[in-house]
Amino acid sequence: MMESLRLITEMILQEAKESAEHIIQEAQNSAESMLEKQRQLGVQRANELASSILKKAESEAEVIKLSIIADAKMKAKWTILSKKEQWITKVLNETKNKLRILTQSKEYTPILEKLITDAGIVLGGGELELLLNDHDSTLPIKLDKLARKISEKIRFETKLSLSKEKTKVIGGAIVRTINGKFVMDNTFDDILRRREKEIRHKIAKILFE
Amino acid sequence: MLEALKGIKEAHLEAKKIIEEATAQAEKIKKEAEQKAIRVYEEAYNAVISKAEQEAIEIKRKAAEEAKFELEKLLSHAEEQAKEIEAKAIKNFEKAVDAVLNMLLQPRDE
Numbered sequence: 001m002m003e004s005l006r007l008i009t010e011m012i013l014q015e016a017k018e019s020a021e022h023i024i025q026e027a028q029n030s031a032e033s034m035l036e037k038q039r040q041l042g043v044q045r046a047n048e049l050a051s052s053i054l055k056k057a058e059s060e061a062e063v064i065k066l067s068i069i070a071d072a073k074m075k076a077k078w079t080i081l082s083k084k085e086q087w088i089t090k091v092l093n094e095t096k097n098k099l100r101i102l103t104q105s106k107e108y109t110p111i112l113e114k115l116i117t118d119a120g121i122v123l124g125g126g127e128l129e130l131l132l133n134d135h136d137s138t139l140p141i142k143l144d145k146l147a148r149k150i151s152e153k154i155r156f157e158t159k160l161s162l163s164k165e166k167t168k169v170i171g172g173a174i175v176r177t178i179n180g181k182f183v184m185d186n187t188f189d190d191i192l193r194r195r196e197k198e199i200r201h202k203i204a205k206i207l208f209e
Numbered sequence: 210m211l212e213a214l215k216g217i218k219e220a221h222l223e224a225k226k227i228i229e230e231a232t233a234q235a236e237k238i239k240k241e242a243e244q245k246a247i248r249v250y251e252e253a254y255n256a257v258i259s260k261a262e263q264e265a266i267e268i269k270r271k272a273a274e275e276a277k278f279e280l281e282k283l284l285s286h287a288e289e290q291a292k293e294i295e296a297k298a299i300k301n302f303e304k305a306v307d308a309v310l311n312m313l314l315q316p317r318d319e
Contacts, residue, residue, distance in 0.1 A: 005213045009220035016224030020231030027235030031242030038246040042253030050261030057265030061272030068276035069283075076287030083291040087298035094302070095309045102310075111314055191313050199309055206305040207298045 084208060091203045092192070096170060099188050103171040109139055112173060113146055116160070119175035119184035120150035125158035131174040133167045 102108050112132075120128055128150075130143065143160040150158040160175075167174060172187035192199065 001213065005216050009216055012217070012220040012224050013227070016227040020227045023228070023231040023235045024238070027238040031238050034242055034246060035249050038250040039253040042250040043257055046254040046257030046261075050257050053258070053261045053265050054268070057268045061269045064269055065272045065276040068273065069279050072276075072280035072283040075280075076283045079284070079287040079291050080294065083294050084298075087295070087302070090298075091302065091305045091309060094306045095313070098306060098310055099313070188313055195312065199312060202308055202312065203305045206308055207301045208294055209297075 084204060087207055088200055088203050091207065092199070096188075096192075099170050103135060108171065109141065112136060112139065112171065113141060115186040116141070116173045116175060117146050117149050117153075119173060119186040120146070120158060120160065121153050122184045123175060123177060123182050125150050125154045125156040127159050127161075127178040129161055129163045129176050129178055129180075131163045131165055131167050131176070133169050133171065136171060136173070137162065137166065 102111070116130060128147075132139075143162065147158045147160040150160075161178075167187060169187040169189045172189070172191065174183060174185050174187060174190075176183040
């Protein structure tokens with residue numbers, strides 16, 4: 001009788017222990033499963049954002065690349081252009097130096113006379129006034145002779161007089177009608193200025209080709 | 210007989226206590242898991258984002274590096290060209306000056 005009782009109570013307790021273990025095991029499994037689901041959910045949600053982060057990075061990387069290369073191309077172009085510009089400027093400066101030397105030589109007077117005559121012809125003759133720099137004003141230029149030359153060329157009476165006003169130029173002449181309405185600037189400085197595009201083109205062609 | 214029933218009743222009580230304790234422990238495990246769930250989600254989320262951000266930095270760094278390589282190549286080529294330009298300019302300098310002088314001293318050809 002006692003033995004049967006002991007077996008029954010042991011069986012009751014054993015069943016309870018097994019149930020308890022099962023309950024705990026179930027809870028643990030459920031907890032682990034829930035945590036795994038949460039982890040997967042986190043990864044899934046983050047992957048959506050990660051994908052857009054990477055897409056944005058790819059696009060920004062392309063912009064960075066294009067920007068650096070564009071900048072490099074610009075710098076490369078600037079390096080070449082600045083080198084060319086440097087040498088064109090050197091040629092122009094040397095030309096001005098040679099013109100200054102020329103104005104001190106005997107060959108200059110006929111050149112100046114030609115510049116004056118050409119300006120007078122362009123203005124159509126008449127009563128004209130001549131403006132020179134300090135140095136050129138001292139040269140032995142026969143204004144009457146030049147006026148006659150202009151008159152003959154355009155068949156119109158021309159008079160040339162030297163203005164007291166002086167120019168600050170390398171050389172050459174400014175000729176204007178006596179009323180000041182029309183002006184022909186045949187100074188080296190102005191010829192250089194108005195023919196600059198053509199001159200630079202010519203220099204570049206000779207220098208770099 | 211009474212003694213036997215008493216023993217069985219005690220065993221039942223003990224069994225009930227075991228089940229209640231196990232149920233309480235299971236509840237505790239679930240609650241702890243629920244609390245931990247937010248952290249697990251955030252950790253997993255942050256790990257992926259952090260990895261993506263690092264990859265993004267690397268993508269941009271690599272692009273910049275490639276572009277800088279290209280930049281150096283372009284600039285080096287430009288320097289070479291500039292040297293060639295200078296060599297030609299030195300050689301043709303006087304010729305260019307003379308050509309400009311000729312242009313200036315022939316104003317009628319404007």
